[in-house]
Amino acid sequence: MSQEKLAIRTVIFSMLGNALLSGIKFLAGIFGNSFALIADAIESLVDVFSSILVLIGLKYAQRPADENHPYGHGKAEALITFLVVGFLIVSAVTIAYQAIQNIRTPHEGPASWTLAVLAAIILWKEISYRFVLNRSKKLQSSSLRAEAWHHRSDAITSVAAFIGILIAIWGGEGYEKADDYAAIFAAGFILYNCYLIFRPALGEVMDEDTHDDLTAEIRKVALTVEGITGTEKCFIRKAGMKFHVDLHANVDGDLTVREGHDIAHDLKDTLKKEIPELGHILIHIEPFD
Structure with a gap:
């Protein structure tokens, strides 16, 4: 149900x-x-x-x-x-x-x-x-x-x-x-x-972000995705029974744009699967050396 x-x-x-x-x-x-x-x-x-x-x-x-x-x-x-x-x-x-x-x-x-x-x-x-x-x-x-x-x-x-x-x-x-x-x-x-x-x-x-436990869970799940070396900013907004997320994720700075794009999609799909209450997810890729 x-x-x-x-x-x-x-x-x-x-x-x-x-x-x-x-x-x-x-x-x-x-x-x-x-x-x-x-x-x-x-x-x-x-x-x-x-x-x-x-x-x-x-x-x-x-x-x-x-x-x-x-x-x-x-x-x-x-x-x-x-x-x-x-x-x-x-x-x-x-x-x-x-x-x-x-x-x-x-x-x-x-x-x-x-x-x-x-x-x-x-x-x-x-x-x-x-x-x-x-x-x-x-x-x-x-x-x-x-x-x-x-x-x-x-x-x-x-x-x-x-x-x-x-x-x-x-x-x-x-x-x-x-x-x-x-x-x-x-x-x-x-x-x-x-x-x-x-x-x-x-x-x-007012889009007040008081979701510390959910933020910690998102960061933990993100690190399970191949190519993600860490996370930076993580903003969460609640709307009804869904949580909309803006996440900055670190990847190898030498990757191509397409490779970074594919990793972002993998991260988004993984977050959706592991945390069903997430709604719209925006991933920003940060180059990391």
Whole structure:
């Protein structure tokens, strides 16, 4: 199965799971009188829409290179990540605003059975987080990483809701607002995760080169090619799930232009074979005595 298809299946898994959990949380929050659960449901609902955006971005990023986009359309994935962050910020602000309104208004405490619902949700979201995060690392996908952190932030907000409801139940009269303070904490954590998601995507758009491990692997593979005596500059840019490379390679300075050209092609083909996640590769031959 291709990287792109595997990524799309992972997003669909997240989207269906979030849609189901959002409905469960809304019902439990309404009938269990817990705004923290309703806030949690709002986040899950926003995650469904953000998953749709990620899905669109992944499909668009699959488009092959063309005359106007010689390096392909992989940058679309990072741009979609920005939209996902925007959705998360809106949901965090909405949750915090409504929680503050609830704190100002006296209301009944949450039902005890909502704790069982939250415990099951926390377990499922943590499993989902680890599953999607492993896929994001395997596929080198920034949007899948954002998707994974949606699950982790959802798990954390559910933990906050659990603690808030537990305090409200144990404390009894006068502690009903603990549920709402838990929702405010959840909103703050969502905003913190927004930064964690936004920063790598921004680096990708700005062609930030922080791929030291990949650089080392490229240099190591290059030395296995006959005729290559060493490497100099190695610049890497990430676009979607592919890495575009500019590499300066050393060869014998007495070789003919054609011989140097053939070695460059051998190097390019070897890098493509040994490191499949590489996209466009530009080899510059440096004469070395």
